[in-house]
Amino acid sequence: MKLRSVDNTIVALIGIWFIIAPWIFGFSDDNGALWTSVIIGAVQLIVSLWAFSSSGWGSWQNWISLIAGVWFIVFPFVYSVDTSALWTSIILGAVTVLLNLITMGAKD
Numbered sequence: 001m002k003l004r005s006v007d008n009t010i011v012a013l014i015g016i017w018f019i020i021a022p023w024i025f026g027f028s029d030d031n032g033a034l035w036t037s038v039i040i041g042a043v044q045l046i047v048s049l050w051a052f053s054s055s056g057w058g059s060w061q062n063w064i065s066l067i068a069g070v071w072f073i074v075f076p077f078v079y080s081v082d083t084s085a086l087w088t089s090i091i092l093g094a095v096t097v098l099l100n101l102i103t104m105g106a107k108d
Helices: 003-025 031-053 060-078 083-105
Strands: none
């Protein structure tokens, strides 16, 4: 399996995590945080799966996924979430950014 396939799979799984995170961390009663997490998580999931067919710095799918990762780093500071949700969002957002940078820079 190529590196980009592994990276995109992990990033897609992180997208799924952000879709279900509001119920796991208990912020599903905050409509802004709920829908932001679900929608941006779904976007991350979709573009990560779509990115299996592309690579390099010109891959718009990886750029969208990278931007979603940056958003999830900022997300807990925009919405009031507890400490565990804060650190999970920051760490998984950073992993998303890092994996997309690795994927875009990889020579297949």
